[in-house]
Amino acid sequence: xxxxxxxxxxxxxxxxxxxxxxxxxxxxxxxxxxxxxxxxxxxxxxxxxxxxxxxxxxxxxxxxxxxxxx
Numbered sequence: 001x002x003x004x005x006x007x008x009x010x011x012x013x014x015x016x017x018x019x020x021x022x023x024x025x026x027x028x029x030x031x032x033x034x035x036x037x038x039x040x041x042x043x044x045x046x047x048x049x050x051x052x053x054x055x056x057x058x059x060x061x062x063x064x065x066x067x068x069x070x
Contacts, residue, residue: 001058005050013046021057 004020005011011018018027021037030036031046037056040047 001054003054004057005053007050007054009050011048011050011053018048021053 005017013024013027018024021027022030027036027046031039037048038052040049
């Protein structure tokens with residue numbers, strides 16, 4: 001697994017690093033729909049763990065097949 005995010009760091013909305021996966025509105029949509037990376041909701045604060053972000057990013061990996069040829 002490639003580590004895009006720092007494993008032992010907590011990320012909060014507004015952290016520039018989260019823009020890699022989506023803007024604040026996109027993350028809110030995913031949370032509402034039960035999609036996207038795992039998160040913690042502490043009161044009104046949303047916290048993403050680097051470990052969870054990396055696991056989610058790894059699950060999004062697409063392996064090209066057949067070299068793009070039909």
